[in-house]
Amino acid sequence: MTIAIVGTGLVGLGWAIVFARAGLPVRLHDKSPEQLKDAPNRMQQSLRDLAEYGLIQESPEEVLARCSCHEELAEALQGVGYVQESVLERVDVKQNLYKAMESCLAPHTIVGSSSSGIPASAFTQDISFRSRCLIAHPVNPPYLAPIVELVPASWTSTDTVDAVHQLMNRVGQHPIRVNRELEGFVLNRLQGVLLREAWALYDEGYCSLEDIDATISKGLGLRWSFMGPFETIDLNAPGGISDYAQRLGDLYLSIDKERTNPQPWSDELISKVEHERRQRLAASKLVERSNWRDRRMMALAAHKQHQEAQE
Amino acid sequence: MTIAIVGTGLVGLGWAIVFARAGLPVRLHDKSPEQLKDAPNRMQQSLRDLAEYGLIQESPEEVLARCSCHEELAEALQGVGYVQESVLERVDVKQNLYKAMESCLAPHTIVGSSSSGIPASAFTQDISFRSRCLIAHPVNPPYLAPIVELVPASWTSTDTVDAVHQLMNRVGQHPIRVNRELEGFVLNRLQGVLLREAWALYDEGYCSLEDIDATISKGLGLRWSFMGPFETIDLNAPGGISDYAQRLGDLYLSIDKERTNPQPWSDELISKVEHERRQRLAASKLVERSNWRDRRMMALAAHKQHQEAQE
Numbered sequence: 210m211t212i213a214i215v216g217t218g219l220v221g222l223g224w225a226i227v228f229a230r231a232g233l234p235v236r237l238h239d240k241s242p243e244q245l246k247d248a249p250n251r252m253q254q255s256l257r258d259l260a261e262y263g264l265i266q267e268s269p270e271e272v273l274a275r276c277s278c279h280e281e282l283a284e285a286l287q288g289v290g291y292v293q294e295s296v297l298e299r300v301d302v303k304q305n306l307y308k309a310m311e312s313c314l315a316p317h318t319i320v321g322s323s324s325s326g327i328p329a330s331a332f333t334q335d336i337s338f339r340s341r342c343l344i345a346h347p348v349n350p351p352y353l354a355p356i357v358e359l360v361p362a363s364w365t366s367t368d369t370v371d372a373v374h375q376l377m378n379r380v381g382q383h384p385i386r387v388n389r390e391l392e393g394f395v396l397n398r399l400q401g402v403l404l405r406e407a408w409a410l411y412d413e414g415y416c417s418l419e420d421i422d423a424t425i426s427k428g429l430g431l432r433w434s435f436m437g438p439f440e441t442i443d444l445n446a447p448g449g450i451s452d453y454a455q456r457l458g459d460l461y462l463s464i465d466k467e468r469t470n471p472q473p474w475s476d477e478l479i480s481k482v483e484h485e486r487r488q489r490l491a492a493s494k495l496v497e498r499s500n501w502r503d504r505r506m507m508a509l510a511a512h513k514q515h516q517e518a519q520e
Numbered sequence: 521m522t523i524a525i526v527g528t529g530l531v532g533l534g535w536a537i538v539f540a541r542a543g544l545p546v547r548l549h550d551k552s553p554e555q556l557k558d559a560p561n562r563m564q565q566s567l568r569d570l571a572e573y574g575l576i577q578e579s580p581e582e583v584l585a586r587c588s589c590h591e592e593l594a595e596a597l598q599g600v601g602y603v604q605e606s607v608l609e610r611v612d613v614k615q616n617l618y619k620a621m622e623s624c625l626a627p628h629t630i631v632g633s634s635s636s637g638i639p640a641s642a643f644t645q646d647i648s649f650r651s652r653c654l655i656a657h658p659v660n661p662p663y664l665a666p667i668v669e670l671v672p673a674s675w676t677s678t679d680t681v682d683a684v685h686q687l688m689n690r691v692g693q694h695p696i697r698v699n700r701e702l703e704g705f706v707l708n709r710l711q712g713v714l715l716r717e718a719w720a721l722y723d724e725g726y727c728s729l730e731d732i733d734a735t736i737s738k739g740l741g742l743r744w745s746f747m748g749p750f751e752t753i754d755l756n757a758p759g760g761i762s763d764y765a766q767r768l769g770d771l772y773l774s775i776d777k778e779r780t781n782p783q784p785w786s787d788e789l790i791s792k793v794e795h796e797r798r799q800r801l802a803a804s805k806l807v808e809r810s811n812w813r814d815r816r817m818m819a820l821a822a823h824k825q826h827q828e829a830q831e
Contacts, residue, residue, distance in 0.1 A: 326771055348739045348740070348742075353742075354738065354739055354742055354743075355738045355739075356734060356735055356738040356739030358735070383734050383738040385727065385728075385731035385732075385734050385735060386727070386728070386731060387726055387727055387731075388725055388726055388727065389726065391726060392771070392774055392775055392778070393771055393772075393774075393775045395721060395726065395727050395731070395732060395735050396735050396739055396740060397768075397771065397772075397775075398717055398721065398775050399714055399717055399718065399732075399735060399736065399740060400740055400749070401771070401772040401775045401776070402713040402714060402716065402717040402775070402776070402779075403710055403713060403714050403749055404749055404753065404772060405713065405772060405776055406709055406710055406712075406713040407710065407748075407749050407750065410706060410709065414699060415698055415699055415700065415702055415706065416696065416697070416698055416699065416706050417696075417697070418750045419748075420696035420697060420698075420706070421696075421706060421710075421748060421749070421750065422747065422748020422749065422750050422751050423667060423694050423696050423748060424667055424669070424696060424706050424707050424710060424748070425710065425744045425747075425748040425749055426744060426745065426746055426747055426748045426751075427665065427666045427667040427694040428659045428665055428666075428667030428707055429659070429667075429707060429710060429711055429744070430741060430743075430744030430745045430746075430748075431659075431664075431665055431745055431817060431820055431821075432665075432741075432813070432817065433736045433737060433740070433741030433744055433745070434737065434741045434742055434744070434745035434820065435737055435741075435816050435820070436733065436736075436737050436813065436816075437729075437730075437732060437733020437734060437735070437736040437737045437741075438711070438714055438715055438718050438732070438733065438736055439718065439729045439732065439733050439793070439797065440733050440737075440797075440801075442715065443797050443801070443806075444806065444809060444810045444813055447806075448803075449794060449797060449798070449803060449806055450790075450793055450794050450797050451790050451791065451793070451794035454785050454790045454793075455790075457708075458784055458785050458790075459784075460637055460703070460704055460708065460712070461704075461708075461712040461715060461716060462782055462783075462784050463703055463704075464703055464704050464708075464709050464712045464713070465712070465713070465716055465782030466782050467703070468713075468782075469780045469781070469782065470780070471773055471776035471777050471779075471780065472773075473769055473770075473773050474765050474769050479761075479762050479765045479766075479769075480762065482750070482761055482762070482765075483760060483761050483762035486750065486751075486754050486760060486761050487760070490751075490754070492759075492760060495754075495755065495758075495760055498755060499755045501831075502743070502747065502755055505746050505747075505827060506742060506743065508823070508827055509742055509745065509746070509823070510742075512819070512820070512823040516816060516819055520812075
């Protein structure tokens with residue numbers, strides 16, 4: 210199956226690596242010829258890092274050799290089995306692109322959007338191939354974080370969801386099925402509730418930013434890097450998850466009852482948090498620290514692969 | 521400094537390993553002579569596992585040689601610098617123990633409680649040494665998860681918090697300061713809000729348990745195993761955390777507004793979740809899977825040590 214990547218920003222190129230690494234031919238397209246031209250260079254750097262951490266078996270050049278760049282959208286899409294759309298997160302931009310795709314897609318082609326917040330219904334309603342459209346939302350970069358949220362619109366066919374589920378498994382991702390559209394999908398909702406509590410605890414003076422971060426990175430986040438929250442609590446009471454719910458349900462309900470009046474993060478609070486973060490990490494060091502994060506993600510991916518291979 | 525461990529259940533013995541591994545003499549006490557007698561055996565098994573994963577530099581026997589068992593509370597506490605109390609999570613049980621400790625503590629001894637929910641004010645109010653009492657809440661097992669929440673009561677002295685902070689750093693833990701008591705402290709509040717959303721998403725039919733779990737273990741939990749939520753979002757927008765807040769604040773607020781009416785996890789929902797988990801993992805396999813979790817925690821701890829040593 211040939212794959213088309215439309216939009217070659219960070220997310221699009223991350224997807225290109227996922228598919229090319231799995232052995233599939235990949236066609237890249239971007240409305241900016243400059244960005245498109247530079248795509249192989251940018252991919253090569255990531256592929257070298259992956260090779261260094263033992264996360265690809267071939268050379269970066271062998272993986273790259275499966276990718277081609279196409280300035281014409283129609284040429285990029287011709288006869289492909291799957292399109293991963295990763296253009297700007299704006300309804301009008303996506304609407305225009307989907308309209309443009311109508312005339313050049315084969316009748317079987319499926320289109321997954323990397324949208325992290327806009328649901329497929331917002332930009333596929335009037336599109337002739339809307340039953341073959343869905344959200345396939347990754348975590349960045351997808352070649353290190355396997356999760357992909359599949360979120361259908363009400364008119365997305367079950368066959369479409371099944372086919373993308375199968376494709377994602379085939380290329381080494383971990384697809385999950387969200388049964389119908391909802392704000393923030395699943396991943397950002399789970400992140401959002403944790404962030405809300407974290408901001409509130411800081412705002413109310415209970416704890417410093419660093420200490421709240423450590424609660425996750427030296428505590429809760431350890432188990433969550435290989436088990437989800439349900440499995441975690443299922444193993445955290447002798448009698449399993451219902452035993453756990455009996456023991457701790459009241460505590461959690463009482464915590465929830467303190468948070469019934471959602472407030473935006475105020476400008477004042479945001480400034481304070483920004484100031485404290487910049488004391489800890491100067492703005493000029495953000496890129497360097499992001500590179501550190503990427504290396505840690507690579508090392509963690511290699512560690513997890515090794516662990517899972519032993520099981 | 522000599523340490524006393526009062527209560528030799530899973531948590532107490534975990535702490536004994538933390539202190540003995542760091543080179544400190546450890547006195548163990550339990551009101552059950554049988555449980556106390558068996559403590560070294562149980563510790564030895566964990567110490568062997570730690571040795572296997574390269575997480576202790578000495579032999580299990582060398583670490584164990586620093587520990588002694590004491591049937592008399594007064595003997596265990598005599599002249600120790602710090603007591604880690606890990607008895608049953610019940611106010612009356614803790615109150616009785618703290619009363620009993622009054623007559624046998626040295627005037628400088630500090631007492632940290634492993635309590636995961638009961639605040640220190642609930643069982644130290646009438647105790648003569650209450651200014652030297654606080655909560656020192658670990659994640660289990662503390663020798664693999666370094667986080668320790670230090671939560672003072674209003675009468676806990678600053679010197680006490682400072683001293684325990686220093687001690688925890690010295691023995692390789694990662695202490696955080698919670699500035700005043702609050703329900704669930706910080707760690708369980710963060711876990712609680714995530715669980716609430718996870719249960720609700722399942723209850724409303726958006727996603728299966730396995731898929732919600734995968735959203736964490738194959739997605740969000742990866743970064744959280746080495747960065748907290750604030751650092752994660754600080755690196756997730758080009759302009760840092762305030763840039764991130766501008767971009768995503770509205771989405772998160774809108775998610776929060778859907779959850780203003782906290783409900784207990786109903787018995788029906790708990791039964792359904794329990795049933796689904798037991799289809800996935802039979803009750804007879806809970807112990808085996810918990811052993812798997814412990815091995816994964818060991819391997820992750822070794823991985824993180826290795827990564828941090830390279831930085």
